[in-house]
Amino acid sequence: MVGLSLGEKHFIQGGIDQNIRSDGRKRDTYRPISVETGVIPQANGSARIRIGATEVIASVKAELGRPDALQPDQGKVAIFVDCSPVAEPMFEGRGGEELSTELSVVLQHCLLGGKSGAGAGIDLSSLIVAEGKICWDLYIDGLVISSDGNLLDALGAAIKAALSNTGIPRVQVAAGALGDEQPEVDISDEEFLQFDTSGVPVIVTLTKVGRHYIVDATSEEESQMSSAVSVSINRKGHICGLSKRGSAGLDPSVISDMISVARHISEQLINKLDSEISAAEAGEDEM
């Protein structure tokens, strides 16, 4: 929990009004972002993202499973988020469950598209091994290690980085299985397939404090927010998902204004993330 005095509240709000925030940033600048990939050796792909004092880890694990009867040509992806009490004593016991569920649901909406899998950032048909019989199930786990606001953007970025780090083993399906029989598979230990992650969107959250909105709010700033809009945008500038939090209502014209600002900011964020991810992977190869 953030406990702020009246003076501190005025200071934060006044700073945002004058376009210079408590840490010297402008309203539309992010804190420094650092990316580290391959942090969890037992996962197929993983990444750790630090945005200021916020730190999250995302891991991707692939398991062979059976595709859904309704979508026999698609694999399955599930996103789970956990808020560790290490980050905030409030998350102790079941205290973090509400926030964890909220974050998982928003991420699921933003990254995976609708139920049919249309509009997903990941091409679900690339996860199929044998149509109607075998597919890859991707389990994406996010863990919040340190929380200083803007968890959603950080988790979105971490998942994007973890997916680009993911290698799925190549699978050989033995021919000759008839009808309903499950065919035998041979999982390669050496050959790995990389995902096409260019379509994975980033999430930009705009937090409204007073009359203005800011990006990448710290937890102090988040405690002063009236509402926040999270927009997930892919490289082409298409909006993949949208969610609004907070109690205060927003004027529709303000929302469309926020979306266009978010689109503009997402371009910078995607470029920044891409260069950080490739730098992290280059660093990992050297080790």
Next chain:
Amino acid sequence: MEFVNPEGLRLDGRRPMEMRQLRAEIGAVAKADGSAVFEMGNTKVIAAVYGPREVQNRSQQINDQALVRCEYSMANFSTGDRRRKPKGDRRSTEISLVIRQTMEACILTHLMPRSQIDIYVQVLQADGGTRSACINAATLALADAGIPMRDLVTSCSAGYLNSTPLLDLNYVEDSAGGPDVTVGILPKLDKVTLLQMDAKLPIDIFENVMQLAAEGCKAIANYIREVLLENTKQLEYRRGL
């Protein structure tokens, strides 16, 4: 199964009395009062300490000493096969209790009456010896938070497989079903604060194995002391002294 080959090497290439590589880092969680990452080989845990602070639940307040609380949690991706476990299962409750009791034994709780100290440990990678790694991480985090302690508690495990005492078991050795002795000591006072064993072991061999684990604890204590000293030097340097 052969856990020690004829050349005297274990599955991961260690000698029977060799510990895994240790790595520790102080200050991993910016907002906590004290925090640390501790790695023993592939086992990796984060500990964060909040407090001493006001007691959150008044009915738990103790008038002549501090209330120490601990929560242990495992990340979904920490084990080899992914499992989604409910929070507060029996295993994690038991480990939370063990860590709490061990840390309570070394914190000078009587100096901080009517206050609360929270210790949270999060396992990021589990490869055997999570209990020990959590205690070591918690010690570092408590020291980083500046909480008065009698001594630095450290913990290490030892086992007995193929008639050989083995120090610091990894997951494969741990699940072999042999005895597993986890020891926690206060190295300066030379006192044992934690002792757990499963399976059975003849009493004379048990003494050897426990001695080995205690030696391991002392080695860890030396390492932790070095890390803390280095950290203090860094802090001093930053203050420009």
